[in-house]
Amino acid sequence: MTPLVLSCEHATNRVPADLATAFRGAGAALRSHRAWDPGALELARELARRLGAPLVAARCSRLVVDANRSAHHPRVLSEWTRRLPPERRERILAAHWAPHREQVERLVREARAEGGPVLHVSVHSFTPRLAGRARRADVALLYDPARARERDLADRWLGALAARRPDLRLRRNYPYRGTSDGLTTALRRAFPAAGYLGVELEVSQRFPRGPERAWRRLRADVAAALRDALA
Secondary structure, three states: OOOEEEEEOOOOOOOOHHHOHHHOOOHHHHOOOOOOOOOHHHHHHHHHHHHOOOEEEOOOOOOOOOOOOOOOOOOOOOOOOOOOOHHHHHHHHHHHHHHHHHHHHHHHHHHHOOOOOEEEEEEEEEOOEEOOEEOOOOEEEEOOOOOHHHHHHHHHHHHHHHHHOOOOOEEEOOOOOOOOOOHHHHHHHHOOOOOEEEEEEEEEOOOOOOOHHHHHHHHHHHHHHHHHHHO
């Protein structure tokens, strides 16, 4: 089976203790989807357990620093951390951004050393409505359509999931583009198309925020469909 590496860049809404003062008054934002991807870590852990894959999860909120953004991206820091002194911003990147990305890249390199391509799945969730507009999807995969192996893997994964769950609305490169700035996009520049497949898994937050039975079933079905696709 193709080696698999999992990551979760928006796993938590935690703010490190040394930054608590900077986030005074930000309670509402930290409780919202702006701070993290509800359900993403739970789904990533389920995939890791069922497929026996390593998982790297960010340890602080993306309002501290967004591990899925490049260091030069204007929104890698939020309105609360962007206004901090330059040396403090550099410490945040060094302590909370770089280690996550370096660990994911290291795991990909180690898996590639075994020969053959490596699949990296970055696990996310999205709010069902944004700026008053409904997102018409339940599960989506983001990838680079120009990379044939990523495209084929997405076809197999979504096909296997559709066979199990014809009730789900499945989309490709929605609600975001698979080639936008992100960790998978950065790693495509580091590894050849023949050796690295980077796919972002996006699941609607209506599932982790809804009935537990439906959420548990979706996690199991997504994992089973990925196993089928890799087999």
